[in-house]
Amino acid sequence: MTSTESLIDRRQMAYIAAQASDARVNVELETEGMTLNIGPQHPATHGTLRIIARLDGEQVVWAEPSCGYMHRGYEKLTEVRTYPQVTALINRIDWLGSFANEVPFILAAEKLMEIEAPPRAQHIRTILFELSRIANVSLFLGDLGVQLGAVTPVFMAFRDREYVLNLIEAATGGRFHPNFDRIGGLKDDLPAGFVDETRVVMKKLRNFCDEIENLLFGNEIFQSRTRGIGVIPKDIALQYGLSGANLRASGVDWDLRRDQSLPMAWNKVDWKVWTHPDGDSFARCWIRLQEVRESTRIVDQLLDTIPSGPVMAKVPRIIKVPEGEAWVSTENPLGEMGYYVVSKGDLGPFRTKIRSASFNNISVVPWVMKGVYVPDIITILASLYFILGDIDR
Amino acid sequence: MNALLAADLPYWAQSLLRVLGGIVAVLLPAGTIVYVFLFKMMSFMQSRLGPMEAGPYGSLQLVAEVGKWLQKEDITPERADRFIFKIAPLVVLASTFLLVAVVPFGPDAWFTNFEAGVFYMLAVSSVSVLGILIAGWASANKYSLLGGLRAAGQLIAYELPMVLAVIGVIIQAGTMNLQQIVVAQNAGSIFGWDGLGNPYILTQFVGFIIFMIAVQAELTQTPFDMPIAESELVSGYMTEYSGFRFLTFFIAEFATAGVFALIASVLFLGGWGIPFAWFDWSTIDSVDDWMNVVGPLIMVTKMMLLAFIIMWVRFSYPRFREDQLQRFAWKALVPISLVNIMVTAILKVAF
Numbered sequence: 001m002t003s004t005e006s007l008i009d010r011r012q013m014a015y016i017a018a019q020a021s022d023a024r025v026n027v028e029l030e031t032e033g034m035t036l037n038i039g040p041q042h043p044a045t046h047g048t049l050r051i052i053a054r055l056d057g058e059q060v061v062w063a064e065p066s067c068g069y070m071h072r073g074y075e076k077l078t079e080v081r082t083y084p085q086v087t088a089l090i091n092r093i094d095w096l097g098s099f100a101n102e103v104p105f106i107l108a109a110e111k112l113m114e115i116e117a118p119p120r121a122q123h124i125r126t127i128l129f130e131l132s133r134i135a136n137v138s139l140f141l142g143d144l145g146v147q148l149g150a151v152t153p154v155f156m157a158f159r160d161r162e163y164v165l166n167l168i169e170a171a172t173g174g175r176f177h178p179n180f181d182r183i184g185g186l187k188d189d190l191p192a193g194f195v196d197e198t199r200v201v202m203k204k205l206r207n208f209c210d211e212i213e214n215l216l217f218g219n220e221i222f223q224s225r226t227r228g229i230g231v232i233p234k235d236i237a238l239q240y241g242l243s244g245a246n247l248r249a250s251g252v253d254w255d256l257r258r259d260q261s262l263p264m265a266w267n268k269v270d271w272k273v274w275t276h277p278d279g280d281s282f283a284r285c286w287i288r289l290q291e292v293r294e295s296t297r298i299v300d301q302l303l304d305t306i307p308s309g310p311v312m313a314k315v316p317r318i319i320k321v322p323e324g325e326a327w328v329s330t331e332n333p334l335g336e337m338g339y340y341v342v343s344k345g346d347l348g349p350f351r352t353k354i355r356s357a358s359f360n361n362i363s364v365v366p367w368v369m370k371g372v373y374v375p376d377i378i379t380i381l382a383s384l385y386f387i388l389g390d391i392d393r
Numbered sequence: 394m395n396a397l398l399a400a401d402l403p404y405w406a407q408s409l410l411r412v413l414g415g416i417v418a419v420l421l422p423a424g425t426i427v428y429v430f431l432f433k434m435m436s437f438m439q440s441r442l443g444p445m446e447a448g449p450y451g452s453l454q455l456v457a458e459v460g461k462w463l464q465k466e467d468i469t470p471e472r473a474d475r476f477i478f479k480i481a482p483l484v485v486l487a488s489t490f491l492l493v494a495v496v497p498f499g500p501d502a503w504f505t506n507f508e509a510g511v512f513y514m515l516a517v518s519s520v521s522v523l524g525i526l527i528a529g530w531a532s533a534n535k536y537s538l539l540g541g542l543r544a545a546g547q548l549i550a551y552e553l554p555m556v557l558a559v560i561g562v563i564i565q566a567g568t569m570n571l572q573q574i575v576v577a578q579n580a581g582s583i584f585g586w587d588g589l590g591n592p593y594i595l596t597q598f599v600g601f602i603i604f605m606i607a608v609q610a611e612l613t614q615t616p617f618d619m620p621i622a623e624s625e626l627v628s629g630y631m632t633e634y635s636g637f638r639f640l641t642f643f644i645a646e647f648a649t650a651g652v653f654a655l656i657a658s659v660l661f662l663g664g665w666g667i668p669f670a671w672f673d674w675s676t677i678d679s680v681d682d683w684m685n686v687v688g689p690l691i692m693v694t695k696m697m698l699l700a701f702i703i704m705w706v707r708f709s710y711p712r713f714r715e716d717q718l719q720r721f722a723w724k725a726l727v728p729i730s731l732v733n734i735m736v737t738a739i740l741k742v743a744f
Contacts, residue, residue, distance in 0.1 A: 149712030155439035
């Protein structure tokens with residue numbers, strides 16, 4: 001090898017080395033995104049929701065919920081069931097507040113048949129509806145702690161929810177899936193001693209709310225984790241079709257229990273619809289806490305004024321619903337739940353469309369997750385409060 | 394222990410006894426803390442009974458749990474960095490053993506009487522960071538990686554307030570030897586009254602609080618458990634570990650809690666000692682030999698007290714987000730501990 005050759009060689013080598021180091025610097029400065037797949041099996045998703053999040057470091061660039069892992073086809077199944085059989089299915093939609101699922105469907109069927117439940121049945125329906133709301137939302141209040149790392153509140157929630165479930169069991173015979181509502185009224189009257197026991201339990205639930213407020217909502221860490229996180233402004237909330245506490249937390253004064261005149265007993269008692277101007281995670285949690293308190297108030301007042309009379313209207317033994325279409329929605333624990341029932345005059349519905357609250361509530365996830373940190377994904381999901389059965393029906 | 398053994402035992406026998414003593418000193422607090430606090434106290438706080446079936450009041454539950462873990466399959470993920478994945482739990486546990494080596498349990502009951510004990514303690518406590526970081530990296534799991542990175546950031550951030558909190562004690566005691574710190578507290582006096590000695594929790598209260606907060610963060614217990622975060626990262630760096638390796642992590646977590654409680658009791662609560670004035674002792678040489686038996690019991694009592702506080706906080710609080718806890722460390726704890734050092738130094742010169 002001559003000296004010139006080696007010189008060229010060295011120059012070449014230097015050039016290549018410079019290029020390589022340049023390339024390496026560029027590679028090192030560019031950070032690659034990471035796609036984090038939260039779920040379908042993940043403790044924060046209450047079941048099998050999957051959230052695909054593209055991250056830049058710990059910051060979410062893009063997130064999308066992917067549902068359908070627990071789809072059970074209830075809308076289709078209702079077509080091959082008779083009307084009284086449908087309630088057994090739709091109990092399983094929002095499994096924490098099952099009785100509340102039955103009511104709008106039964107009301108829609110009653111609307112088509114042009115009958116109305118007797119006043120006593122309406123009262124008891126409303127009481128059970130609110131009890132299932134308490135059973136549902138009180139678990140949310142405990143679960144909120146677990147999502148944020150505090151393990152104790154959830155056991156308090158389970159402890160006090162047990163009393164409510166006992167009441168529901170006493171009245172209906174089922175703790176989770178009462179299957180108690182009938183077209184034209186209820187299966188049975190209330191058991192003896194129900195009224196007194198319910199009053200005691202409502203007092204316990206109010207204590208539970210105070211306890212949770214002290215333990216969790218007053219905690220500075222909890223506030224710093226939820227205040228200003230996941231803010232959903234009023235117009236966005238309306239555009240995405242949010243309902244229930246999520247909508248009221250964004251400052252929209254909208255509650256179907258008050259705004260609709262259904263054959264239920266809400267209009268006969270004094271209670272308040274709470275709204276919060278902030279629209280952040282804290283507001284959503286706080287609204288739900290107030291909701292439980294209001295529910296205990298509603299139940300307490302309804303217990304005082306249960307009218308006497310039958311719990312079942314006169315309905316034919318074999319129920320055939322006349323031809324027609326009806327839409328009834330109620331303010332369920334998770335938000336607006338409605339049934340659009342199309343009847344062709346048969347024993348069962350021709351077609352049913354179920355509008356469940358959680359499906360719409362999580363549709364805001366891509367919007368609200370943009371730019372939040374990974375830990376906040378969990379806070380926001382917890383505060384949006386969905387139940388998988390309610391998303392995937 | 395040294396003086397007791399030095400007389401007639403050969404070196405290998407002494408070493409063996411020390412190793413056995415170290416294992417006891419690590420495993421016994423871990424087991425006690427898990428049973429008393431994790432199983433029982435947590436249950437009572439949550440209005441349930443906890444384990445009741447295995448042994449009287451579930452006292453043998455831990456044996457059952459360990460048996461269960463030992464039976465489980467030792468799974469290594471396919472894409473894991475195998476060697477590193479396997480040694481990571483041992484690195485974390487080793488840090489605990491290294492820590493316990495300098496803790497004095499009595500006038501002669503110590504594993505090693507090390508002049509720069511505090512310095513050594515602070516140095517080896519960060520070895521566990523390495524274990525956690527490599528566990529998170531080697532698991533080949535995104536959740537573990539996030540957990541490992543968070544843990545590294547957090548543990549390094551809280552190392553600093555911990556060091557700064559201890560400096561106040563060092564200034565006051567004038568030594569870095571943990572044994573000497575115990576003696577300085579018990580032989581001391583408060584404005585001439587020596588009935589209580591001078592436990593540094595009284596003069597270094599700010600330092601004590603900062604130290605306990607930093608310990609909470611070092612142990613990655615709630616409210617600083619962002620690296621583990623069961624509800625979001627599904628146990629972070631421990632996600633992929635099963636069976637015996639998970640058990641190792643688990644023991645390390647609670648053993649380290651115990652050892653840090655021991656160290657905190659040495660630094661702030663007077664360690665193994667009782668006020669020397671009670672028995673007219675003046676120096677460590679005049680302390681009676683029976684303190685070698687009573688001392689460890691006193692230490693365990695104080696350890697349980699401090700571990701109770703650690704666990705109490707753990708079960709009550711929600712967790713910080715990692716940027717919030719970094720801010721808390723750098724903007725609150727570090728300045729406060731710096732002021733604490735300054736005030737301590739000024740008062741040390743003044744008195």
